Amino acid sequence: MEIDPFIFRLSIFILSIFVGYYVVWSVTPSLHTPLMSVTNAISSVIIVGAIIAALAGSSEKIFETSNIFGFLAIVLAAVNIFGGFLVTQRMLQMYKKKKK
Amino acid sequence: MEIDPFIFRLSIFILSIFVGYYVVWSVTPSLHTPLMSVTNAISSVIIVGAIIAALAGSSEKIFETSNIFGFLAIVLAAVNIFGGFLVTQRMLQMYKKKKK
Amino acid sequence: MTANLSALFYLISGILFILALRGLSSPETSRQGNYFGIAGMAIAIIVTFLSVGNFGEGFIYVIVFLIIGGSIGAFIAFRIPMTAMPELVAGFHSLVGLAAVFVAISAFLKPEAFGLGNIGNIKLASLIEMSLGAAIGAITFSGSIIAFLKLRGIMSGSPITFKGQHIINLFLGLMIIGLIFYLCISQSNNIFWSIVMISFLIGILLIIPIGGADMPVVISMLNSYSGWAAAGIGFTLENTALIITGALVGSSGAILSYIMCKGMNRSFFNVILGGWGATDQSSNTKSKEQKPVKSGNADDAAFLMKNASSVIIVPGYGMAVAQAQHALREMVDALKKNGVKVSYAIHPVAGRMPGHMNVLLAEANVPYDEVFELEEINNDFANCDVAYVIGANDVTNPVAKSDPQSPIYGMPVLDVEKSKSVLFVKRSLSSGYAGIDNDLFYRDNTLMLFSDAKKMTEEIVKSL
Amino acid sequence: MTANLSALFYLISGILFILALRGLSSPETSRQGNYFGIAGMAIAIIVTFLSVGNFGEGFIYVIVFLIIGGSIGAFIAFRIPMTAMPELVAGFHSLVGLAAVFVAISAFLKPEAFGLGNIGNIKLASLIEMSLGAAIGAITFSGSIIAFLKLRGIMSGSPITFKGQHIINLFLGLMIIGLIFYLCISQSNNIFWSIVMISFLIGILLIIPIGGADMPVVISMLNSYSGWAAAGIGFTLENTALIITGALVGSSGAILSYIMCKGMNRSFFNVILGGWGATDQSSNTKSKEQKPVKSGNADDAAFLMKNASSVIIVPGYGMAVAQAQHALREMVDALKKNGVKVSYAIHPVAGRMPGHMNVLLAEANVPYDEVFELEEINNDFANCDVAYVIGANDVTNPVAKSDPQSPIYGMPVLDVEKSKSVLFVKRSLSSGYAGIDNDLFYRDNTLMLFSDAKKMTEEIVKSL
Amino acid sequence: MFIGSVAEDKKTEKRVAITPDLVKKYKSLGLEINLCTDYASHLGIDDKEYISEGANILSNDEVIANSNAIVQMNIPSDENLKKLKKDQILIGVLNPYSNEQKLKDTIAKNINCFSLELLPRITRAQSMDILSSQANLAGYKAVLDSFAYFQKAIPMMMTAAGTISAARVLVVGAGVAGLQAIATAKRMGAIVFATDVRIASKEQVESLGGKFLIVEGSENLETEGGYAKETSDDFKKKQEELIKETLKKIDIVICTALIPGKKAPIIITKEMIQVMPKGSVIYDLAAIQGGNSELTQVDKIIDNNGVKIMGEANILNKLPVSASNLYAKNIFNFVSNLYDKEKKNFQINLEDEIIEKTKVK
Amino acid sequence: MFIGSVAEDKKTEKRVAITPDLVKKYKSLGLEINLCTDYASHLGIDDKEYISEGANILSNDEVIANSNAIVQMNIPSDENLKKLKKDQILIGVLNPYSNEQKLKDTIAKNINCFSLELLPRITRAQSMDILSSQANLAGYKAVLDSFAYFQKAIPMMMTAAGTISAARVLVVGAGVAGLQAIATAKRMGAIVFATDVRIASKEQVESLGGKFLIVEGSENLETEGGYAKETSDDFKKKQEELIKETLKKIDIVICTALIPGKKAPIIITKEMIQVMPKGSVIYDLAAIQGGNSELTQVDKIIDNNGVKIMGEANILNKLPVSASNLYAKNIFNFVSNLYDKEKKNFQINLEDEIIEKTKVK
Numbered sequence A, B: 001m002e003i004d005p006f007i008f009r010l011s012i013f014i015l016s017i018f019v020g021y022y023v024v025w026s027v028t029p030s031l032h033t034p035l036m037s038v039t040n041a042i043s044s045v046i047i048v049g050a051i052i053a054a055l056a057g058s059s060e061k062i063f064e065t066s067n068i069f070g071f072l073a074i075v076l077a078a079v080n081i082f083g084g085f086l087v088t089q090r091m092l093q094m095y096k097k098k099k100k
Numbered sequence C, D: 001m002t003a004n005l006s007a008l009f010y011l012i013s014g015i016l017f018i019l020a021l022r023g024l025s026s027p028e029t030s031r032q033g034n035y036f037g038i039a040g041m042a043i044a045i046i047v048t049f050l051s052v053g054n055f056g057e058g059f060i061y062v063i064v065f066l067i068i069g070g071s072i073g074a075f076i077a078f079r080i081p082m083t084a085m086p087e088l089v090a091g092f093h094s095l096v097g098l099a100a101v102f103v104a105i106s107a108f109l110k111p112e113a114f115g116l117g118n119i120g121n122i123k124l125a126s127l128i129e130m131s132l133g134a135a136i137g138a139i140t141f142s143g144s145i146i147a148f149l150k151l152r153g154i155m156s157g158s159p160i161t162f163k164g165q166h167i168i169n170l171f172l173g174l175m176i177i178g179l180i181f182y183l184c185i186s187q188s189n190n191i192f193w194s195i196v197m198i199s200f201l202i203g204i205l206l207i208i209p210i211g212g213a214d215m216p217v218v219i220s221m222l223n224s225y226s227g228w229a230a231a232g233i234g235f236t237l238e239n240t241a242l243i244i245t246g247a248l249v250g251s252s253g254a255i256l257s258y259i260m261c262k263g264m265n266r267s268f269f270n271v272i273l274g275g276w277g278a279t280d281q282s283s284n285t286k287s288k289e290q291k292p293v294k295s296g297n298a299d300d301a302a303f304l305m306k307n308a309s310s311v312i313i314v315p316g317y318g319m320a321v322a323q324a325q326h327a328l329r330e331m332v333d334a335l336k337k338n339g340v341k342v343s344y345a346i347h348p349v350a351g352r353m354p355g356h357m358n359v360l361l362a363e364a365n366v367p368y369d370e371v372f373e374l375e376e377i378n379n380d381f382a383n384c385d386v387a388y389v390i391g392a393n394d395v396t397n398p399v400a401k402s403d404p405q406s407p408i409y410g411m412p413v414l415d416v417e418k419s420k421s422v423l424f425v426k427r428s429l430s431s432g433y434a435g436i437d438n439d440l441f442y443r444d445n446t447l448m449l450f451s452d453a454k455k456m457t458e459e460i461v462k463s464l
Numbered sequence E, F: 001m002f003i004g005s006v007a008e009d010k011k012t013e014k015r016v017a018i019t020p021d022l023v024k025k026y027k028s029l030g031l032e033i034n035l036c037t038d039y040a041s042h043l044g045i046d047d048k049e050y051i052s053e054g055a056n057i058l059s060n061d062e063v064i065a066n067s068n069a070i071v072q073m074n075i076p077s078d079e080n081l082k083k084l085k086k087d088q089i090l091i092g093v094l095n096p097y098s099n100e101q102k103l104k105d106t107i108a109k110n111i112n113c114f115s116l117e118l119l120p121r122i123t124r125a126q127s128m129d130i131l132s133s134q135a136n137l138a139g140y141k142a143v144l145d146s147f148a149y150f151q152k153a154i155p156m157m158m159t160a161a162g163t164i165s166a167a168r169v170l171v172v173g174a175g176v177a178g179l180q181a182i183a184t185a186k187r188m189g190a191i192v193f194a195t196d197v198r199i200a201s202k203e204q205v206e207s208l209g210g211k212f213l214i215v216e217g218s219e220n221l222e223t224e225g226g227y228a229k230e231t232s233d234d235f236k237k238k239q240e241e242l243i244k245e246t247l248k249k250i251d252i253v254i255c256t257a258l259i260p261g262k263k264a265p266i267i268i269t270k271e272m273i274q275v276m277p278k279g280s281v282i283y284d285l286a287a288i289q290g291g292n293s294e295l296t297q298v299d300k301i302i303d304n305n306g307v308k309i310m311g312e313a314n315i316l317n318k319l320p321v322s323a324s325n326l327y328a329k330n331i332f333n334f335v336s337n338l339y340d341k342e343k344k345n346f347q348i349n350l351e352d353e354i355i356e357k358t359k360v361k
C-alpha cells in the first residue's frame, strides 16, 4: 500500500492551483497592483532551493561552481524578498483607510 | 529524507479546506439549496470506506460483523448518492434559462 | 491496480468534486457541475473496487446492496415534491452520518483488513481518527434526524430549551474527549461503543434548541459535520479521495452556513449553539398568530425576474415613502436589457393623493407608454411571470373582491395573485392605509422581500 | 531537524502564503496579508537552514549574501518613486527567474547534493523537472527584462512585430521540448545550456511584440511563469513549500492577467501571444499624436472616492446626454453613507442651455444646498480629494486661464486640477463644444474613465 | 330611465356634470341622457358631439320634465328647482349648509336630493369622491397660477448671467389639494415646505419630496374620517411662531387647510404677512370658506406691503375641462351605484352607507 | 467715472438695467452709479434700497448730464437721446435695424453706442449675452403662461375618478428659449416634442428628455456662429408634413424659431392649425419678429377654430424681476470689459472682438 510521494506532491500541486485560482478572484481590483507585488515577493521562496544549492556538498569546498550559482541565486532572491515585501508595504500604506 | 505520508495527507487536507472555503464564496446565493444538496451527495464518498469495509478479510466469510456494517453503510451511502445527485438534477432543471 | 495508480485516480475524483462545487457558482454551469460530481463519484467507486481487487461472492453482494440503496435513493428523489427539499436533504445527511459510523465500527472491529494493526493493538493515530470519525458521524446522524423531524412538522418547529442545556452539552463534549483518550490506552470495545452512543445524544441535544427558521443553516452545518467525519475516516483508511472530499464538504458547509446566517442577519454562533438565540427570537413571534410566509432576498428576486419573460410593476405608497422610483426605474432598465417585458400597473388610489404614482414615475422619467391604469392592465396579470409589488398593499388585496364585510369591499383591485409569482417589497407584514391584513402574503406563489423599498430595489439592481 | 518536521513547517509556510494572498482581498486586511507573507518566507528560510544543518563557513557566506541582497532590495524599495511601481515589479521578476535558472543549474551540476542521483545519471523525473524549471525561469528572466526596459522607456513602448514571428516562437518552443527529450537520454551538459539559452531567446521574442498598454497583463503573466518555475524546482527538490507556493503564484498570476484583460476589454490570448493583437491596435493609435493618459475602471474610481474625505462633482453636457443624473445621485448617496462629503459644482455655462444642469439635478432630487455655483466653490477644489468630472470638458479646461489665443480664453473655469485626483468620465479623448483639446486629460493626477457617463456611474455604484 | 342635466350658470360655473365620453357608459347601463342645448359649448364641446354619442339634446324644460334623475354641478337655479317633480332625483354638490331652506322645500316635494360632498370617506366611495377629485386639480392649478403670477422664475438656474435661486413654497394643509400642490411645486423645481395638524401627513409630504414643518409637541388632530380637528390654543401659538419664522424666506404660499363644516382656520396672520419678502404671493384655496390668511378676499388680489394675496371663488373655472372630466366620472360612479341594473330603476337603499350619508334629509 | 441709467417707458418695459445688488460691484470697480428717481419702484424696489447700496438718486436730466456711460434696456426716448453729449457712451439693446436713423444721428455727435444684441457668440462673451439670458427666461415663461391658460391639467394623473393623460407639447426651434421651454414642459410632466433645423439640436433636445422630430434627409442648417440658416423649399415641405402629422395630437405649441436679421420663419401654417385639437394653445415667442405661426398677432389672443394663438411683444414684462437681474448682470459684465481699471477710464479697444462687434457704426 505504499504510495509514491510524487503522487502526494502532485495532489498538493493541483490543490494549490485551485487555491491560487480562487484567492485571486476574491481580490478587489484596486488591490491588483499590490497583489502582483506580493505574489512576486512570495515567488522568491526559490531561495529555499538557492540555500540548498549554496550549501550542497562538503563544507570544505564551499565555492564549487554549483555552490557559486547557489550563492548568486541567494543574492537575487534576497533582493526580491526584501524589495518585494517592503514595496508592497509602501503601496498598502496608500490604502490605509483615512480616520474619520 | 523520507517524509511520513501523514504529512502529505495533512497538506492535502488543509489545502482542500481552503478550496472548499473559496468555492462556496463564489456560489450565487440563489444556488445555495442545490449547493447544499450537491455537497450532501458528494459527502457520500464515504462509500469508498464502506466498500473496503464490506470486502475486508478473506473471501470465504463474507458476513462477519465488520462486513455487515460495511454492507449496511453501502446501502445508506448508495441511497444518498443516487438520491442526492438526482434531486440536485431536478432542482437545477428549475434554473434553466428560458429560451428567448 | 497499484496503490499509486489508485491514489492518482482518487486525486482525480477529488478534483472532479471541486469542479462540481465550482460549477454551482452560476446557473449556466450548475448542471455541468452536477455531472462532474457524478463522474467523481463513479471514479471513486470503481477505483475502490479495482484496488480492493476482490471480485468474489462479496463483490456481488456489494453490487446488490449498491443497487438496493441506489433504487431507494432514486425512488425518493423522483417522488419527493420540490417543496420538501429541505427535509429531504436533512434526511440524506443522517444516512451519510450513519454510514460513517458504520465504516468506523467496521474498521474498529477488523483493523487488520485496513492495515491499521490488529484488534486490541490498533495504531494510535488510526484509533484517534476513527473514533473522531465515528463521533462526528453519530452527531451528524442524530442531529439530522431531529432536523428532519422538525422540518417535516412531526416535531414542533419551535426551539426546545431547558436550563443547563449548554452545560450538559459542554459536559458531554468533554466526556467524549476523555473517552477517546481512554480508548487509546485501553482499546476497549465498550468505550468505543460509549463514544458512539454519547455522540448520538449530543447530536440530539445540539439541534433541539434551534428554531425552525434556522433549519437551513443547521442543515448546512450538519453537512459540514458529515464532511469532517468523512475526512476522519479518510485519514484512517489513508484514502486521498475521502480526505479531499471530506475537507471540501466540511469547510464549504461551514462557510455556507456562515454566509446564510449573514444573509439572514443572524449571529452564526447563536444559531449553531442553539438555545442562546432563542430568547430574542421568541419575543418577536409571540404577538401574532403566525401564518407561514416565504421570504426571500434580493438575489432570489433578481433571479426570478431575470428569467421571467414579462414583469408587471405595482407601485404603492411605500415606493413613495422610500423614494424608490429612481432605483425602480434602474431595475426596470436592467430587466429590459435582459429581454424582459416590463410594464407598470397603476391603481387609481395607489399612494395618498390622486396621481401620486404618476408624479414619481414621471420624475424618474418612466416613459408614459409603459404606464397603464388598472382597467387596461388587469387582465395581463394572468399571463405575466412576476408581479413586483413595491410598497403597495391595499390595492392588491383580494379581500376587496370576496368579503363584503371588509372596509375595502367593492374597490377594484389589481389581480397580482394571478401572475406566476408575486414579489412583495415591504418592511413587515403590517397592513396599509385601510388597516386590514392582506391574504396574499401567505400564498404559495408569493415571495416577501422584507426591506425598505429603495434598499431592496437597489440590491436587486446590483444582483441583476 | 527531521524531514517530517521540516515538511510540516514548509506546509505552514505555504499556508501563510495562501493567507497572504487572501489578505489582499480587502484594503482592511491587506497589510496583515503582507505580514503573513513575510512570516511564511521567514519560516521557509529558517527551516531550510535547520534542515540542511550545515552551519559551517558556508552558512556564514549564505548569511552574508542574504544580507547583501536584502540591503539592495530594501534600498531599491525605499528609493523607488511610487509611479515606477510597474517597472520595479518587472525588474524583480527577472531576478526570481534568474534565481530559478541558477538553482536548476546548480542542481544539474551537483545532483548528488540534492539526492537526485549522480552526474550523468540523474533521475529521469528530476531531469525533466529541473530542465523545465530552468527553461521557464529563463523565459521569465529575459521576458521581464524586456518588460522592464519597455516600461522604463529605455525601449520603445510600441509593439515590435516582424513577419514569421509566431512561427519562430513555435519552432523555438518545439526545439526546447526536443532538447529536453534529448537531455534525458544523453544527460549532456551542452544540451542543458542550450535549453537555457534558447529559453532566454524565447522570453525576449514573446514580450517584444506586446505594446506598452498591455504591460501590466504581461507582468502578471511573467509572475505566473516565475511561479511555475519555482514549482518545477520544488518537485526537483521535493520541497512542499516550493510546490505550494509555485502553484499558488503560477495560477494566481495567470488568473490575474485574465481578470485584467477582461477589465480592459482585451482578449487574453491576443495579449499573451503578443503580435496577434498588434494590428488592430495600431490603426487606433495612428491618427493622433499619442500623449499618455491614465485610464481606470469603475472599481478604481469607487475606491478612490470611498476613501476620500471630500468629493466635488462637476457635471457637464455629457451627463445630460447620458441622462446620468439619477445614477449620479445614487452614487453620491452611497458616498455619503461612507462618510464622504460631497458637493456639486455647477459652471455657469455647463450644458447647452442656461440652467441645464440644475434642471437635471432637480429631477434627480439633489438637495439645493449641495449645489454650488462656480464662484462659491472654486476655492474648495484645492482642499478636495477627488473631483468627479462627469461629461464636462470645456468648463474645466485650464487653457481658458493661460492661453489668450484660445477661443475660450477669459471664461472662468472650474479649477478641478487643484484637487488631489481628478476623475474624468467621458467616452473618448475628443473635445467638447468649443472644439479644443483639454490638457487635463494628460495630467498625472487625472484618471480617465472612458465610458458612457450613466454606465460608468452605475458601475461605480455597484462597486461602492 | 333618463338622466338629465341642464346648463349651469355659466358666469360662475364652467364645469359640467356629463361629458361626451360618458354618454356611452350611461347607455351601457341602460340609461338615456337628456341635455339642454349648448350644454358644454363654452368648453369647446359642440352639442353635435353629445348627439353623436347618443344623447338627446332638448330644451331646458324638456330635460327637467323628461328625466328621472337630474345631475348637476351646483344646486339648480330657483326657477329650475321649482320645476322638479315628485320622485325625481337630484344629484350634485348641493351645499346643504348654505342652501338649507331651498333643499327643505325640494325634499318636501318628495324629491330625493343627494349631495356628493357628504360622501363618507370610505374606500368604496373613492371613485365618487368629488371633494378629492376637485381638490386635487385645485391644488395643481393654484400652484400653476401663482407661479405664472410670480415675478421671478421658480427653478434654480445657474447661468452665465448669474444664478436665479429656487423659489421657496409653503403649502399650508397637506390634504388632497395640499399634496398635489406640493407635487406640482416640487416638479417645477421649487423648494417646498408644508405644514399640517395630522401626524400622518408628515410621511405623505415627505413621500412627495416636501419638507414638513413639525410643530413641537404636536398631537395628532386627525378624526376617524381622516379629517382635521380644530387646534388647541397652545398648538396654535407654536404653529404661529414656526410659520412666522419660515415665512421670512418664503416666496409663495398655497393655503389649503380646511376643517369640515367649520370656517377655515386662520393660519397666516397679518403680522406674518409683514415679514414676508416683497413680491411674494399667497394663493388661498380656502378663500371661499373664509381663507387661511387673515387678509384674503374672495376674487380679489390684495397687495399688502408688496405681498399679493389672492383667492378665487372657484379656481376650477380656469381648468374646466379636466375638472369636468373627473367630476362627470364621479357622478357616473355614484349613479351606477344608485341604479339597479336588474330591476332597471333607482334603488334608494338606505343600508348602503354611501346612499344613506349623501341623502339630504 | 459715472454710470447712469434713467427710467424706461414703464408701459412697455418693466425691466431695468441696474439692480441694487450690482451697485456695490460697480463701486468695487471704481464706478459710481447715477439713477433717476423711482427707477425700479414698479418692481417693488424702493429708491432707498439703491441709496443704501451707495447709488446716487438724481433727476432724469441730472443722470444724463453727469454720467460717462448710460446703460439702458431699450434705446432711450428721443428726448433723452437728444440730451446725450459728446464722448458719452450708450449701452443697451438699441435695435440698430429699426432705429437706424436715430442711432446715426447719435453717433454723429461722437457718442459711442453699443448694442448688446450684436455680441459675437464667443465663449468669452457668454456672460454678457443678453440674447441668451432673456431668451432663456422667455422660454420658461411661455410654457408657464400657456400651461396656466390651458383648460386641462398637464401631467398624467391616474385617479379614482379616471385618468388625465399627459399633455403633449411641441417646441418649434430648439435654441436657448426652446431648450428651456422643453425643460420646463418636461418637468411639469408633459410629453415634449421638438423640431429644429440644426442637427446638433437633436442631442440637446434628448439631453433634456424631449423627443426630436427629425425631418428626413435633413441637412445641417447651422451657421458658424451657431445660428440657423433659411431652409430650402424641399426641406420646408418635408418639415411641414411632419409637423402637420404631429400637430394632430399636440395640446400646446411653443414657437421659438428665429433667423438672425430676418423675419421669423413661418412654420405653423393655417392648415396645420385646422387639424389641431380644439382647446389647444399656440404660444408664439417669435411674435414680434413676425411669428412662427401664420395667424400670430402681437399682444392678441386669436381663436381659430378652438385653437388659441397668442404671442406678446415682451413676455419678460411678466417676469421682470428675474429678467432684470440677469440683464443687469450682463450689462455689468459688458461694462467691466469696457472699463480699464488701471487707467480708470473707458477704453474703446476695437481689437477686442466684443467691443468691435457691438459698437454701432
Ligand SMILES: NC(=O)c1ccc[n+]([C@@H]2O[C@H](COP(=O)([O-])OP(=O)(O)OC[C@H]3O[C@@H](n4cnc5c(N)ncnc54)[C@H](OP(=O)(O)O)[C@@H]3O)[C@@H](O)[C@H]2O)c1
Binding pocket: C315, C316, C317, C318, C319, C321, C322, C348, C349, C350, C351, C352, C353, C354, C355, C356, C390, C391, C392, C393, C394, C395, C396, C425, C426, C427, C428, C429, C430, C431, C432, C433, C434, C451, C452, C453, C454, E123, E126, E132
Ligand atoms: N390615492 C389617493 O388619493 C388616496 C388618498 C387617501 C388614501 N388612500 C388609500 O391609500 C391606500 C393606497 O394603497 P397602497 O397599496 O398604495 O398603499 P397601502 O395599502 O397604504 O400600503 C403601503 C404599504 O407600503 C409599505 N411601506 C411603507 N413604507 C415603506 C418603505 N419605506 N419601504 C417599503 N415598503 C413600505 C407599508 O408596509 P410596511 O409598513 O410593512 O413596509 C404598507 O403596507 C388605499 O387604501 C387608498 O384607499 C388613497
Ligand SMILES: NC(=O)c1ccc[n+]([C@@H]2O[C@H](COP(=O)([O-])OP(=O)(O)OC[C@H]3O[C@@H](n4cnc5c(N)ncnc54)[C@H](OP(=O)(O)O)[C@@H]3O)[C@@H](O)[C@H]2O)c1
Binding pocket: D315, D316, D317, D318, D319, D321, D322, D348, D349, D350, D351, D352, D353, D354, D355, D356, D390, D391, D392, D393, D394, D395, D396, D425, D426, D427, D428, D429, D430, D431, D432, D433, D434, D451, D452, D453, D454, F123, F126, F132
Ligand atoms: N450653457 C449654455 O447656455 C451653453 C449654450 C451653448 C453652448 N455652450 C457651451 O457648451 C460647453 C459646455 O461645457 P461642458 O463642459 O458642459 O460640455 P462640453 O465641453 O461640450 O463637453 C461635454 C463632454 O461630454 C462628453 N460626453 C458626451 N456624451 C457623453 C456620454 N453619453 N457619456 C459620457 N460623456 C459624454 C463629451 O466627450 P466624449 O465625446 O469623449 O464622451 C464631451 O467632451 C461650453 O463650451 C459652453 O460654452 C453652453
Ligand SMILES: NC(=O)c1ccc[n+]([C@@H]2O[C@H](COP(=O)([O-])OP(=O)(O)OC[C@H]3O[C@@H](n4cnc5c(N)ncnc54)[C@H](O)[C@@H]3O)[C@@H](O)[C@H]2O)c1
Binding pocket: C352, E121, E122, E123, E125, E126, E129, E131, E132, E135, E172, E173, E174, E175, E176, E177, E178, E195, E196, E197, E198, E201, E225, E226, E227, E228, E229, E231, E256, E257, E258, E259, E260, E265, E267
Ligand atoms: N380613504 C379615502 O377614501 C380618502 C379619500 C380622499 C382623502 N382622504 C384623506 O382625507 C384626509 C383629508 O383630506 P382633504 O384634503 O379632503 O381634507 P380637507 O380639505 O378637509 O383639509 C385640508 C387639509 O388641511 C389640514 N388642516 C386643517 N386644519 C389645519 C390647521 N390648523 N393647520 C394646518 N393644517 C390644517 C387638514 O389636516 C387637511 O390635511 C387626507 O388624509 C386624505 O388622504 C381619504
Ligand SMILES: NC(=O)c1ccc[n+]([C@@H]2O[C@H](COP(=O)([O-])OP(=O)(O)OC[C@H]3O[C@@H](n4cnc5c(N)ncnc54)[C@H](O)[C@@H]3O)[C@@H](O)[C@H]2O)c1
Binding pocket: D352, F121, F122, F123, F125, F126, F129, F131, F132, F135, F172, F173, F174, F175, F176, F177, F178, F195, F196, F197, F198, F201, F225, F226, F227, F228, F229, F231, F256, F257, F258, F259, F260, F265, F267
Ligand atoms: N457659444 C455660446 O456662447 C452660445 C451662447 C448662446 C447660444 N449659443 C448657441 O446658439 C444657437 C442658437 O441659439 P438662439 O436660441 O439664440 O437662436 P435663435 O433665437 O436665433 O433661434 C432659435 C432656434 O430656432 C431654430 N430655427 C431657425 N429656423 C428654423 C426652422 N425653419 N425650423 C425649425 N427651427 C428653426 C434655430 O436653429 C434655433 O435653434 C444654439 O445652438 C445655442 O446653443 C451659443
